[in-house]
Amino acid sequence: MGTGSQQITARKGTPAEQERASAIGVNFLVGIVPAVPKLAAAVLSGSVTLYSSALKTITEAIGILISWIIARKIARGDSGIYNYGMGKFENIARAITGTVMILSFVILVFAASYRILFPAALSSGGAEIGLYIVLVMSVVDGYLALRNYRLAKKEPSPLMDSQWRLFRLKAFANIVVLATLVLAILCAGYPWAVYIDPLASFAVMGILFYSGIRMIQASLPDLLDKTLDEELQLVVVRELADNFHNYEQIHGVRSRRSGGMIYVEIFLEFRNDLLMGEVQETMNTMKRSLEDKIPKSEVNIISTGQAPEQDR
Numbered sequence: 040m041g042t043g044s045q046q047i048t049a050r051k052g053t054p055a056e057q058e059r060a061s062a063i064g065v066n067f068l069v070g071i072v073p074a075v076p077k078l079a080a081a082v083l084s085g086s087v088t089l090y091s092s093a094l095k096t097i098t099e100a101i102g103i104l105i106s107w108i109i110a111r112k113i114a115r116g117d118s119g120i121y122n123y124g125m126g127k128f129e130n131i132a133r134a135i136t137g138t139v140m141i142l143s144f145v146i147l148v149f150a151a152s153y154r155i156l157f158p159a160a161l162s163s164g165g166a167e168i169g170l171y172i173v174l175v176m177s178v179v180d181g182y183l184a185l186r187n188y189r190l191a192k193k194e195p196s197p198l199m200d201s202q203w204r205l206f207r208l209k210a211f212a213n214i215v216v217l218a219t220l221v222l223a224i225l226c227a228g229y230p231w232a233v234y235i236d237p238l239a240s241f242a243v244m245g246i247l248f249y250s251g252i253r254m255i256q257a258s259l260p261d262l263l264d265k266t267l268d269e270e271l272q273l274v275v276v277r278e279l280a281d282n283f284h285n286y287e288q289i290h291g292v293r294s295r296r297s298g299g300m301i302y303v304e305i306f307l308e309f310r311n312d313l314l315m316g317e318v319q320e321t322m323n324t325m326k327r328s329l330e331d332k333i334p335k336s337e338v339n340i341i342s343t344g345q346a347p348e349q350d351r
Contacts, residue, residue, distance in 0.1 A: 055194040060110035062190055066183060066202055067107050070209075071100040073176050080172055083165025087154040088219050088236050092173070092212070094150075095143040095247070099205060102139035106198055136201040137254030140208070144247040147240050154237035161223050161236060170220045173213050180210035201254055208250050215242050274332050275303065278325060285309075285321045290343055301336040303329065306343045318342055 077093035080086070187203035219239035226232040275292060290306040305325070309318045322340035329338040 056110070056114040059190060059194065059199055060107065060114040062187060063103065063107040063110045063198065063202060066187070066206065067100060067103045069179055069183060070096065070103045073172060074100065076172050077169065080165050080169030084162045084169055085159055086161050086166055086169060086220070086223075086236050087150045088216050088240050089166075089169045089173075091147045091150045091240055092216050094146045095212070096209075098139045098143050098146070099209065102136040102205070103202070105135050106202065110198055134255050136205055137251040140205075140247045140251030140254065144244050144251060147244045147247065151237040151240035151244070154240075155234065158233035158237070160227065160233055161220075166220050166224055170217065170224070173217045173220065177210055177213040177217060180206050180213060184210055204250060204254070208246055211246060215239060271301070271333055275305070275329065278329050278332070279305070282321065282325055301333055303333070303336060303338045304341060305338070306341050308344050309342055 074093055074096045077089055077096055081090035081093050184203050184206035187199055187206055191199035191203050216239075219236060222239075223232060223235045226235065271294075275294075279289060279292075286307040287310050288308040290308055291304075292306070293304045295302045307322075309321070322342065325340050326338045330336050
């Protein structure tokens with residue numbers, strides 16, 4: 040199956056899209072608020088883990104902000120916007136979030152490497168402040184990860200998929216930072232304790248790198264106009280086979296994934312002696328059948344006497 044041309048349709052934001060935009064707005068506020076206190080605690084304590092965590096928080100907040108802007112645009116709806124294009128925005132947001140994670144990974148590598156080469160003891164006062172901040176954020180990020188996960192399951196979307204994965208990562212990373220600070224404070228009297236802080240950063244690095252790569256890889260197929268999976272292609276083929284007696288010839292099938300939606304166009308030629316009402320009834324029946332069998336799909340059956348221009 041090839042990729043199809045874009046179709047302009049009037050649309051309005053659904054309640055689910057509006058709920059999604061609101062949830063991501065809350066994510067942004069919660070994501071950006073801890074950045075300043077984390078930076079202050081990092082300066083006071085000299086902790087490279089806290090400093091890296093603060094920079095990671097800022098870069099993640101930028102990714103969430105971009106996702107929120109896109110989610111608001113989708114939620115408002117626009118009669119002059121391509122449906123396919125709106126879905127592309129969602130995949131772009133997921134790719135941006137993954138890129139932000141990779142950027143955080145690079146920041147952490149440089150920060151941790153510097154502290155290993157030039158070790159320094161933590162200031163207990165600043166470390167304790169950072170410990171309390173990270174403890175609170177671990178709980179908050181864990182709650183938001185679950186909330187975003189429920190929304191992603193309720194209304195599948197690349198935007199919400201990236202959000203719940205991001206906050207799951209944030210919660211886990213904060214737990215690592217929390218454990219690091221506790222261990223560094225408890226073992227402060229030992230000479231090797233100066234290496235606890237930078238070495239612990241590498242645990243976060245691996246998670247960031249893996250998650251960022253996975254998100255970018257997941258967004259690329261749809262951005263490159265990946266067509267239907269083989270399983271869904273078989274659904275379309277079976278439907279065409281079941282209705283072969285109702286049409287004269289198949290001139291092409293085109294499909295496209297866009298965000299959480301699947302768009303399918305089927306070009307059929309009908310006998311000249313059929314009434315328009317009979318042709319329309321066949322097209323409506325096939326459309327309803329395919330949309331029932333393919334979740335979150337929009338199917339168009341097009342009556343034509345030749346292949347679509349791009350397929351000729």
